[in-house]
Amino acid sequence: MRFLHTADWHIGKKLHGFDLTAEQDTAYQQIRQLAIDEQVDAVVIAGDLYDRAIPNEKSVTQLDDMLIDLNLKNHLPVLAISGNHDSATRLRTGSRWFQATNYYLNTKLSQALTPVEFDDTQFFLLPYFEPFEARKYFEDDRIRTAEAGMIKLVAAMEAKFDPAKKHVLVAHFFAAGSEHVDSETQVMVGGLNAIPVDLLAPFDYVALGHLHGKDALHAERVRYSGSPVKFSVSEATQQKGVWIVDTEPFKVTFKPLTPQRDVRVLEADFATLTDPEFYQQQQQDDYLAIRLTDKRVIPNVMQALREIYPNIIELERADGPVVTDTAAAQIDPTLDPMTLMTKFFEQTTDSDMTPQQVAWAEQALTTANKEE
Amino acid sequence: MRFLHTADWHIGKKLHGFDLTAEQDTAYQQIRQLAIDEQVDAVVIAGDLYDRAIPNEKSVTQLDDMLIDLNLKNHLPVLAISGNHDSATRLRTGSRWFQATNYYLNTKLSQALTPVEFDDTQFFLLPYFEPFEARKYFEDDRIRTAEAGMIKLVAAMEAKFDPAKKHVLVAHFFAAGSEHVDSETQVMVGGLNAIPVDLLAPFDYVALGHLHGKDALHAERVRYSGSPVKFSVSEATQQKGVWIVDTEPFKVTFKPLTPQRDVRVLEADFATLTDPEFYQQQQQDDYLAIRLTDKRVIPNVMQALREIYPNIIELERADGPVVTDTAAAQIDPTLDPMTLMTKFFEQTTDSDMTPQQVAWAEQALTTANKEE
16 A cells, blocks of 8 residues: 655645635645545645635635546545644534545544555545544543543544554644644644653554644654645745655655745845846745844845835844744734725625625724713 | 525625524534435535635634535535635635536636536536626627627527436526525615526526525526525525436426524513513514514513523514614714724734724724814
């Protein structure tokens, strides 16, 4: 059995306000091509297919198109799970129909205990879960952490092991010892207790999702694939890619992916950065975190740099405070409240307010004003 | 060919704040049983499967379960389209996989021109569309109304007619001459020009969705099925049900559905309504619009009536103004603005605000207050 291991596609994610649709499509095309060229028997996607519980319509179409292409057009079996960023409920719509073409998408803890069998291998597809789900499933009040839940789950999976076969776990959690990066927010990792790698020893391979770097763990048979695209400055030095895994004899090979626009840190002084001899050697449209080494005040520095480097995602003094942050969430305080609320609504739901909702929002603002 | 024609399930809809999940499940069970008992070859659902573009997770699960039951467990072919209440994009996720088990869900105008063929019949499944979609599809700038789009569409469908077969159109629009009821809001019907029934003459049968009463049109071969459940007081006197349609020889039979709790108008004076001899003869837990014939002031009238009739959805004086409206959307002006906004957000997205969203909302309200 040979499979491709990827995870954390985060369809819909933005990079400091920049749309990553084309970047994610480019990565997907390479993954699909690798799967074909390497003649894999299946593609494993270890959670966080979407970036959020209610993806916008564009993201819904993008992911649907990718999976149609992978599974229906290229006839590649797909083994996938929901991650903490996905809404398990929304993701599973229609999944009962997918199995007919060997596309297995598990979103419920209970599904993990019915292995999907391919060739010489049993795949246990365990979606992201909260401790209370394991507590409820096993009817065991002592389960208060993901680790405690995992102890029970691994035992239950071992009971299903066919000794004649290899055993692969696909899961989405924070494994002990893993490095941590910015684009997985503290909130998410905080809500998810670490799982000790030792616990996963019964498996021939564990295909993990959750952390975005392939080197987050240092275990031969327990690996994060990392995300196919760089989602934050802290991922700038990571080599993105996928694992090609052979079960017999066991072998793991890394296959790199090439970005359209890289995420890079660029440290230099203003004179260098604006010197044609320097910048003409640069991929000027990369997503750049610029570390400015100057100490002096430079007027309109961002504007000047943006004329040369259109996709600046951070600008800091190399040894000082942040000069400007281009985060999309920054609030323009000159906007009137109704406009702010409309933008907020659009950003949250990806749709316009209905007349009734507008009336409601206006009522809320009027009440707020009256209280002054 | 024999099929069952239903429409306007509106999964997720509430009736004046009352949850209709159980009511809709009951109606679904009857539809499924009718399909089995009548040995239909297919179930046609003519749009508005959901009540809104972003249904909550409970609604997503409810509809998915119904379709799994209908198509995968009971092996009934399903022919469905998206309506104006559905998000075509969200609804079509996974639909490419559904076709393998004869579940056809069309959400794009272009799909309507590839008929689905069953037995002796060609089904043209036309989802709800806006005039601009027809304009774009036909590359014809003169198309400014749904009627103009429909003229082109019908001609294009006729070009695909197999003369040896019957031709059925499944569509979701406002057909000329139809009666209009409250629970289809003015906004929706306003955005949708009427389609003259004459235009639909080429078809052997037109299975419509959009209006909620089966008697909205008076044409033998162009019919609304109506919704399976009463969604407003204006639908109180409608008999809900489905059509069983035979194509050869042509025959249409109405099959009624029985509600768990009916929606009824109850007109009487207070003394009668609170008289055990009267109310013990009533289905007290029906959804009631009470028309009070008294002229005098009655203290705590709503409270007194609710003790006997728990599901009052309207209370009016028979010949006067509304006494109380229990509409869920009513705004409590004593709530503070942040609470109002939080409720608004929850109602709209069915999820809690993230800390960043709370910060943003608070910023908007602070700005609003400052402007005073």
